[in-house]
Amino acid sequence: xxRKVNELIKFSFFTGIMALFFDAVIxxxxxxxxxxxxNYWIVDSFLLATVTFIASSFTGIGIWQGFITIGVHTLLxxxxxxxxxxxxxxxxxxxxxxxxxxxxxxxxxxxxYLTGYLFLVWIWRRxxxxxxxxxxxxxxxxxxxxxxxAIVVLLLEGIITQGFLFKEFxxxxxxxxxxxxxxIFLLIWLNYVGLDLKGxxxxxxxxxxYWLTYNMYLGPIGLPTSFPRYLDYNELWFKVFPSSLIxxxxxxxxxxxxxxxxxxx
Amino acid sequence: MINRIxxxxxxxxxxxxxxxxxxxxxxxxxxxxxxxSIVDDRESPYNLNNKKTIQxxxxxxxxxxGNRWSQIQNIDDVNVISExxxxxSHYKIIINKAMPRHPFGKYTTFxxxxxxxxxxxxxxxxxxxLPKLTPDIALWGWAEIIRDNKVIAKMAPAxxxxxxxxxxxxxxxxxxxxxxxxxxxxxxxxxxFWSKIDSLNMPETxxxxxxxxxxxxxxIMNTGFLWLAVKEK
Numbered sequence: 001x002x003r004k005v006n007e008l009i010k011f012s013f014f015t016g017i018m019a020l021f022f023d024a025v026i027x028x029x030x031x032x033x034x035x036x037x038x039n040y041w042i043v044d045s046f047l048l049a050t051v052t053f054i055a056s057s058f059t060g061i062g063i064w065q066g067f068i069t070i071g072v073h074t075l076l077x078x079x080x081x082x083x084x085x086x087x088x089x090x091x092x093x094x095x096x097x098x099x100x101x102x103x104x105x106x107x108x109x110x111x112x113y114l115t116g117y118l119f120l121v122w123i124w125r126r127x128x129x130x131x132x133x134x135x136x137x138x139x140x141x142x143x144x145x146x147x148x149x150a151i152v153v154l155l156l157e158g159i160i161t162q163g164f165l166f167k168e169f170x171x172x173x174x175x176x177x178x179x180x181x182x183x184i185f186l187l188i189w190l191n192y193v194g195l196d197l198k199g200x201x202x203x204x205x206x207x208x209x210y211w212l213t214y215n216m217y218l219g220p221i222g223l224p225t226s227f228p229r230y231l232d233y234n235e236l237w238f239k240v241f242p243s244s245l246i247x248x249x250x251x252x253x254x255x256x257x258x259x260x261x262x263x264x265x
Numbered sequence: 266m267i268n269r270i271x272x273x274x275x276x277x278x279x280x281x282x283x284x285x286x287x288x289x290x291x292x293x294x295x296x297x298x299x300x301x302s303i304v305d306d307r308e309s310p311y312n313l314n315n316k317k318t319i320q321x322x323x324x325x326x327x328x329x330x331g332n333r334w335s336q337i338q339n340i341d342d343v344n345v346i347s348e349x350x351x352x353x354s355h356y357k358i359i360i361n362k363a364m365p366r367h368p369f370g371k372y373t374t375f376x377x378x379x380x381x382x383x384x385x386x387x388x389x390x391x392x393x394x395l396p397k398l399t400p401d402i403a404l405w406g407w408a409e410i411i412r413d414n415k416v417i418a419k420m421a422p423a424x425x426x427x428x429x430x431x432x433x434x435x436x437x438x439x440x441x442x443x444x445x446x447x448x449x450x451x452x453x454x455x456x457x458f459w460s461k462i463d464s465l466n467m468p469e470t471x472x473x474x475x476x477x478x479x480x481x482x483x484x485i486m487n488t489g490f491l492w493l494a495v496k497e498k
Contacts, residue, residue, distance in 0.1 A: 089373065094382075115483065118491050122490055232330070
């Protein structure tokens with residue numbers, strides 16, 4: 001695949017972001033239920049972007065290249081956390097054990113980063129399709145469709161999650177946060193990936209993970225009238241995630257049906 | 266096609282929801298009773314060579330709720346009751362408040378409970394007078410100390426380690442060993458050690474279940490994106 005500088009910069013940067021997103025949601029969110037703190041997330045995403053750019057500049061972007069790039073990056077990362085840096089708050093350093101770094105750490109990190117890399121390869125190979133269609137799309141119409149979709153999916157998810165599963169209103173702040181997250185996600189997804197069958201299923205899945213990750217690390221419920229509370233592991237994975245996925249599938253599935261032919265990106 | 270997908274996800278959703286009422290966090294318990302020892306050293310609370318014999322017990326029940334260095338951090342559940350007789354006095358130590366942070370921010374306390382984490386020795390976590398240890402259970406909490414039915418301390422910093430493997434096999438209870446500020450106790454601290462563990466129950470099943478789910482999800486996602494990337498070429 002391409003080795004143009006602009007393309008490689010964008011690919012490397014977004015690989016760093018998406019690989020760390022999968023690390024946050026699956027590695028640290030689902031397997032380990034921990035958060036190593038901001039310096040880990042920043043250093044790791046920059047390290048991955050750096051390694052990806054250097055590797056891609058020699059080998060290009062592709063599947064076998066991804067296995068090698070991620071294998072080398074994970075080796076560097078684990079070495080970094082074995083000998084150069086602890087995790088946790090800077091003033092309360094925690095050095096990980098050899099088992100955490102080299103046994104569970106290497107294999108799990110390899111898989112989460114590879115997920116991010118392969119996801120980006122897929123997006124990179126198809127982005128021209130959505131781009132061509134969206135060039136003729138009226139911006140106002142796009143804004144309205146996305147805003148309406150975001151409102152409907154939030155209402156549906158709210159009814160299932162808050163109405164049936166929790167029997168608790170998560171607060172206005174929660175809804176506003178979710179709305180802007182959803183709007184931006186759909187804006188990017190419709191313009192660069194689209195809602196064909198693959199895009200619709202993958203988009204629904206990623207939107208659910210994206211919501212869950214935000215609530216896991218950054219977004220408590222209850223504001224502004226109640227004391228903020230972070231949802232726990234079981235609430236996030238066994239209640240919020242499945243109901244989010246169902247809601248996203250229903251709404252995005254409906255949206256793609258109503259898009260006129262040719263606009264079905 | 267889409268309808269079929271929705272039906273599949275509804276079925277998955279229904280099965281997911283069965284887990285929704287499972288207990289959150291990873292619980293563990295440990296206990297022992299009988300002959301133990303208490304450190305009797307004015308200088309070092311960790312000098313296990315300078316000790317006296319005691320009779321007593323300790324029961325530990327904890328729940329690890331994650332280690333998140335996020336804005337609102339999770340605080341683990343701890344519940345420890347220890348009773349022993351020392352120098353003709355009956356002591357009862359109750360720890361039911363976790364210590365999510367060290368009072369002076371000296372090192373991490375893992376929000377109260379940690380499983381299989383390296384501490385002491387050269388780790389900068391806890392005292393370096395003890396060798397590097399990897400306790401099955403390590404907990405930090407605030408202790409109430411009752412001596413002969415009289416409360417002598419309400420919020421004393423306490424630390425408990427349960428270790429099923431060398432170099433320090435057994436259960437160790439440390440109360441105010443860093444500042445030695447227990448005015449009504451000889452030497453100002455309590456370090457009680459039992460070299461045997463009667464029972465130890467770790468959440469291995471839950472931990473393995475989480476790992477299995479995580480690995481299955483990762484393999485599915487990698488396979489899925491690999492397939493998508495190959496098909497898109």
